[in-house]
Amino acid sequence: MPELPEMETYRKMLTDRIAGARIVGTEVTREKSINLSAEAFDSELTGRTVWFVERRGKYLLFHLDNGKRLVLHLMLGGLLFFGNEEERPDRTVQVTIQFEEGSLYFIGLRLGFLHLLSVKEADAKLSELGPDPFDKRLTASAFAARFKKKRGAIKTSLIDQHVVSGIGNCYADEMLFAAGIRPDTKIPLLAESDWERLHEAMHKVLVEGIERGGYMELPFTAGDTLTGGYNDHCAVYDRPNEPCRVCGTPIVQIELSSRKAFYCPSCQKEI
Ligand SMILES: [Zn+2]
Known part of the structure; x- marks a missing residue:
């Protein structure tokens, strides 16, 4: 299961590619991986801009320009790929988020999930997480x-x-x-x-x-x-x-x- 260094590596590479980028479409082949219908997910996300990507423990939070957050946990077997259809690994993709510069593929999300949440909902979901190992207050x-x-x-x-x-x-x-x-x-x-x-x-x-x-x-x-x-x-x-x-x-x-x-x-x- 990906841990802090794996998610931090993703966060940095995602930041380079999608911070400030506009979502132009989505594709969901496994609705269980998200918390909305594929249709609602698409209409909520298309046209939105990702401001930045934050890591909290093993979670990634995609901060959107309307204040909502996409909260990702890869659990066991989940991984991310950014590129196009020809480059992407030959694995089953559950969710795709398309940007002008390329697509972000969410792969192997059998136990993992990608939920669109309000600030309140996201905070509630992560409220029980302990401090980050790099938190300055964690002497x-x-x-x-x-x-x-x-x-x-x-x-x-x-x-x-x-x-x-x-x-x-x-x-x-x-x-x-x-x-x-x-x-x-x-x-x-x-x-x-x-x-x-x-x-x-x-x-x-x-x-x-x-x-x-x-x-x-x-x-x-x-x-x-x-x-x-x-x-x-x-x-x-x-x-x-x-x-x-x-x-x-x-x-x-x-x-x-x-x-x-x-x-x-x-x-x-x-x-
Ligand atoms: Zn030894």
């Missing part, structure tokens, strides 16, 4: 305080969107590796110095993910060489039994709240 101690009442494994809360938004399975494992903390460590056992290391590792890993263009498997446009640069870069995520890149110890895979977690038993010491 190391404010970060630690978000976990105060939790007792379970650190990874389970790290990917809880109410605690902090934008972190998922892959980057959680990577930041725990960078901080030298095992994913199954019980939250009450973490000391102040552990929170400081994890807070720093969170920024470091997410910044690196963004700089490398995240791990999405398909490019956003023809000729896009940025997207997917984080693939093959993971230190522990999805590398069971492979040698740790730091110490050579085989990476261990465990299950936490029915999700996989990966760690190096040597670099990440048990507390």
Whole structure:
């Protein structure tokens, strides 16, 4: 599932192409992906201009010139492509938004969605999201305080969107590796110095993910060489039994709240 770096990469590339651009048409082949009929969606959107694209956690918000927002969550398997019919990947497209310069294709939206909402509705929908990892007010101690009442494994809360938004399975494992903390460590056992290391590792890993263009498997446009640069870069995520890149110890895979977690038993010491 795309996480903060993947959505941030999309946001930047979308901004380059559609900020200030006018929508000239839409096509919906799966009405379940939107919150209106295909007809109403088309008449609401055609002629509107996208002012800018904002990211909140793993969501993207397309701000329209009439004050409404298109709220996108890709969930599992969703992706975006910008270009024309000849360039686009040979995958089922659920929604297309056409601009003068090209079309934005929403692909693989089986669980994902694209909803047209008023400001109030959008705020209500996102009201329970925790702070963004890059929120300036989220200092190391404010970060630690978000976990105060939790007792379970650190990874389970790290990917809880109410605690902090934008972190998922892959980057959680990577930041725990960078901080030298095992994913199954019980939250009450973490000391102040552990929170400081994890807070720093969170920024470091997410910044690196963004700089490398995240791990999405398909490019956003023809000729896009940025997207997917984080693939093959993971230190522990999805590398069971492979040698740790730091110490050579085989990476261990465990299950936490029915999700996989990966760690190096040597670099990440048990507390
Ligand atoms: Zn190691």
